[in-house]
Amino acid sequence: MSIPLNQALRIGAYVLRQHLSGRKRYPLVLMLEPLFRCNLACAGCGKIDYPDEVLNARLSVEDCLEAARECGAPVVSVAGGEPLLHKEIEAIVEGLLAQGRVVYLCTNALLLEKKLDRFKPHPRFTWNVHLDGNRDEHDKAVCQPGTYDAAVRAIKAAKALGFRVNINCTLFDGAEPEKVAQHLDTVTALGVDGFTISPGYAYERAPDTEHFLTRRRTKELFRSLFRLGKGRKWAFNQSSLFLDFLAGNQAYACTPWGNPLRNVFGWQRPCYLLGEGYAKTYKELIEGTDWSLYGTGNYEKCADCMVHCGFEPSAVIDTIGHPLKAARVALFGPRTEGPFAPDIPLDRQRPAEKVFDKLVHEQMTQLAAEDRLPAKRRTAG
Numbered sequence: 001m002s003i004p005l006n007q008a009l010r011i012g013a014y015v016l017r018q019h020l021s022g023r024k025r026y027p028l029v030l031m032l033e034p035l036f037r038c039n040l041a042c043a044g045c046g047k048i049d050y051p052d053e054v055l056n057a058r059l060s061v062e063d064c065l066e067a068a069r070e071c072g073a074p075v076v077s078v079a080g081g082e083p084l085l086h087k088e089i090e091a092i093v094e095g096l097l098a099q100g101r102v103v104y105l106c107t108n109a110l111l112l113e114k115k116l117d118r119f120k121p122h123p124r125f126t127w128n129v130h131l132d133g134n135r136d137e138h139d140k141a142v143c144q145p146g147t148y149d150a151a152v153r154a155i156k157a158a159k160a161l162g163f164r165v166n167i168n169c170t171l172f173d174g175a176e177p178e179k180v181a182q183h184l185d186t187v188t189a190l191g192v193d194g195f196t197i198s199p200g201y202a203y204e205r206a207p208d209t210e211h212f213l214t215r216r217r218t219k220e221l222f223r224s225l226f227r228l229g230k231g232r233k234w235a236f237n238q239s240s241l242f243l244d245f246l247a248g249n250q251a252y253a254c255t256p257w258g259n260p261l262r263n264v265f266g267w268q269r270p271c272y273l274l275g276e277g278y279a280k281t282y283k284e285l286i287e288g289t290d291w292s293l294y295g296t297g298n299y300e301k302c303a304d305c306m307v308h309c310g311f312e313p314s315a316v317i318d319t320i321g322h323p324l325k326a327a328r329v330a331l332f333g334p335r336t337e338g339p340f341a342p343d344i345p346l347d348r349q350r351p352a353e354k355v356f357d358k359l360v361h362e363q364m365t366q367l368a369a370e371d372r373l374p375a376k377r378r379t380a381g
Contacts, residue, residue, distance in 0.1 A: 003194070003237055004164075006123060007075075007102050014074045015320050025257045025286055027073035028313045031272040033263035034059040034092060038082045040108055042142045053364060055081075056374040057264040061088050065095045067262040071282040075102040077128070077259075084111040090118040097122055104128040106168065110147060112154035121162040126193065128166045129155055133175075133183050141172070152190065159191050166237050167195035173213050177224035184234050194237035198308040199246070201273045215296075218306050219248030219340055227336040238308065240330035242315035246306060248340035250315070254295040254302065257286060258313025265363040270294040272309045274301055276355050278363060297344040300352040 011028070018026045037055045059067075068076055076096050083089050084107055096103045106128040119125070132141045135148040158165050167187045171180065187195060199213045199221075213221065226247055236243060244250050256271035266278035267285040274294070279285035295310075296302050319326040 004123070010102065011074050011316070012320075015316060019320060027071045027258060027260050028316060029075040029077050029259045029309070030068055030071055030073040031259050031261040031309060032064055032067060032076055032078050033080050033261065034064055034078065034083060034086050034089070035081045036264065037085050038080060038108075039085065039110055040082070040142050040144055040147070050360060051364070053374070054264065054360065057367065058086060059262075059264055061091045061095060064092045065099065067282070068096055068099055068101055071260055073101075073260075075104070077104045077106060079106040082108055082111070084115055093119065093125065097124055104166065106130065108142065108147065109151035109154040113150075113157050116157060116161060116163075119163070121164070126164040126166050127158050128168050128196070130168045130170070131187060132170050134179065134186065137179065137183075155190055155192060165192045167192050169195055169197045170200045171197065171213065171221065172200045173217060175221060177221060177228055180225055181228040181232070184229070185232065188233055188235070194235040196237050196308065199306050201305055201307045214304050215306060215343060218246065218304075222246040222334075223248065223336045226334045230333060239312060239315045239319055239326065241318050241326050242308060242312045244329045244334040245311055245315055247334035247336060249335050250318070251341040251343060252311050252314040252318070253297075253344065254305065254310040255313040255317065256291065256294055256310055259309040260285060264367070273305065273307060275359065276353070277359065293350070297346055298349055300349050303346055303349060
């Protein structure tokens, strides 16, 4: 495990306080998207399919800091889009650190070398660089040659300046365990502080919807990967029980409120991955969302999801309740043989609803009415 001790203690104390107070739903990580605009157009991404009016919109520094105060999560993951395209991104990071947050800045690293001098190393700040495989696999995944080499150069430059660097690796159907293992060996040799690994979510509007993993295939893939990983010095920046879940040894229900998302539209319902409505406040998100409508077994769009933003909070809660189980997995690694844990049945899930176009129209109309669209682009579209 590569979670820094100060971060682990901070999060553990926070979770324990929530349990002792009897709070049923609380955030673990704020997913903050200050913009949707990106300098890549990945085939598996469902985050950039918006009109220019929306892609040009931005959350202000104060919007971002208020979102963190409002929900109170100890960790903030700043994503997008590409956050380094935001002209005030360094002020956002500095403000979140001043609040005492643990901050991860997610980036494809194309602009990272150029903008490193705008940031300062901090024990609670980590660059989270997306690197989804070796050179050929990564460049294919992001649909642009040269991105792997640019990311590796940026990682080396950041480490040389004393920054913490984490690798975020998303796996899709067709991923070969041996090649993934080689990739993790390579990034380990770069001296990164850890990596986050997760199956991709099947965004319904992604240009490529044919290469997302089913739940069974996810479990088979991660068992093979963890089998290859025994004895290797891989440093996962994730809880041991979430990795055990990926290997099919834990059966968790999703905890969508654990990683709430704030973006230019508001607080996204129900989660970071699935946008089916928006709340104006965090309180409205938590109290006004019918959570029983979502999650594996409840909704068709959630059927194959095993992504960390939905299930890592579930694993953390289980860790607090069963610390010896978590310690055993951390010590010996996930079990890679034997039957899978029983999965959640899908026979009663409700069918998927197509709501994207309607929601975008509604939100653009609202942004225009509130004068929050970029100048000269205030149309409902």
